[in-house]
Amino acid sequence: MTVASMEPEKVVEKKFVIRNKLGLHARPAALFVRAANRFQSEITIQKGKQKVNGKSIMGVMMLAAGPGSHIIIRILGPDAQRAMTEIEKLIDGNFGEQE
């Protein structure tokens, strides 16, 4: 068995408030989706009752998460923790926007 090479399935969940000036739906959507697609895990974003696939540009735009939005990001899969760390960096760094 090659269990050693396999990371266990994991669920990581975290709440965020979108604080960058543009909101998640504009240019940051492309940054988010590009980052999300680098990981194997499933990534969903939830705002209110609406849930979208974090790897889909159309989905992320459609969530219309403007500044001040509260969102929940749920990641399921072998690289969930690493994916969350990466996404946290993006959101907390306001997607590289200069203030």
Place this chain on the structure above:
Amino acid sequence: METFHGIPVSPGVAIGKALVLHSEDVFDVAKIEIRTEDIPKEIVRFEESLTKTRSELFGIQRKIAQDLGHEHSDIFSAHLLILEDRTLIEDVFSKIKDERVSADYAFALVIQRYFHAFSQINDEYLRERIADIKDVSRRILQNLRGEKKDSLVHLKEEVIVIAHDLSPSETATMDREHVIAFATDIGGPTSHTAIMARSMEIPAIVGLDRISKEISNGDMIIIDGNRGITIVNPDPVTIDRYTREEKRFVELVTELDKLKSLTAETLDGYRIHLTANIEFPDEIPSVLAHGAEGIGLYRSEYFYMNRSDLPSEEEQFEAYRHVAEQLAPKPVVIRTLDLGGDKFLSSLEVPHEMNPFMGWRAIRFCLTRTDVFKTQLRAILRASVFGSLKLMYPMVSNCTELKQANHILEEVKKELREGHISFDEKLEVGAMIEIPSAALTSDILAREVDFFSIGTNDLIQYSLAVDRVNEKIAYLYEPTHPAILKLIQMTINNAKKAKIWVSVCGEMGGDPAMALLLLGFGIDQLSMSSFALPKVKKTIRSVTFKQAQEIALRALEFTTGEEIKQFSQAKLRAVAPELFED
């Protein structure tokens, strides 16, 4: 023969064959059922169309980056991500599999669901993105059908392009040699199609409603860009009439072209300056070609439109510097941010207003959002060492605003000095006179600035209480209303007394008959669309200053705007009959 009326956005007459681009119906795809064994084939077909679309978009992105710079090509990054969207792709796959329908139908169905969802979202930025998604989707569908697209890339003969609307990806790759006119269903004077037509100097009409559906490929068409009329399959008499008109228009343009290097000087040697109004740096070639003595109004709003973030100081600096360098040593007057009202600003959360023309806009906005204002002022000041820049504040309604704006400008200058960043210490600052209160107190305002620029479009709207986009009251929008002429005269007189120069930068300055009156009132500079310049120059060169003064004073004796209009037209015809086509 059939006639359609639209909005003329670029002058001239063109007669030729129609080339009809995709209409909106491209998304109305007939339902085609397929056999189970054909499912894999449809899936492959869909994947191939995505691959093909991707390589096309890369090509366009490269071309736009070359022609217009990277910030413009950036919008295609989102286009490209749509092609990789697994959710969308899987949706299409499952439609093909579960409902056993063609890839075209499946894709059209899925994408229309997205259009619908996007149009429901109350976010202006996202609603604008529908146009981008449509652009990509249209390409995907055309690739699925094996349809020829980019039909504008290689043209064998001259054509008049008819479309629902033209997208940047179409105009960027267009064969400019062979396109002689545009006509579109939607759009306004500032739409992409209009701007493109003016920079190419070909006639164009927008807002024709259903033209893309009424006209077939190869139909003979006349585009009358002077009047906004499109005639389909005209009779021989009409063709003859327009052929002559087209010829006269070309002759007039050639004749006026000779004036290019001459000054705008009256017969008795009184000299004024004629400058151009621009919105985009790529209009500069046209400005220079028409012999403008500078730019009297450089609108800076485009930086803020159709985007979700704010333009950086660097981005603005580069554009201002480019314009300053291209025009040097000729002067360029930059109007600071004039947003609100009819212009949309996606990056700033400007609340919806009941009465935006009287709302939080222009200098009012800038004095509150000093961060936005200062960024622009820094960019202008830094660029000022690369040519002859001036700046002016829009929508000034009282002296306090002017003092506050100047105070902020001084702060920015101080910051620059402390940072050892050079700028033109003598940079002239002006106020736009476009609100009646500003015109009436122009004697007071004159103490705070180096020049005035009268914005007639807004001055007319505010003085006569006429919303200029409301068709029902369009008849009240009278540039020759005695009240308007009196306000202009007063402003010019007050400028003279204070020994500052004064210009007119609204539509009025580009109308030869009005130019005659403004000259008579003693205006120092007229700024207009560059294509209007030669006719105005011809007018100025056809009269003596004394004659113009008499005409202007006479005009003030009439009681109605209509009388003044008739009078000034008649006077123009008397002094410059060459300008009249019949």
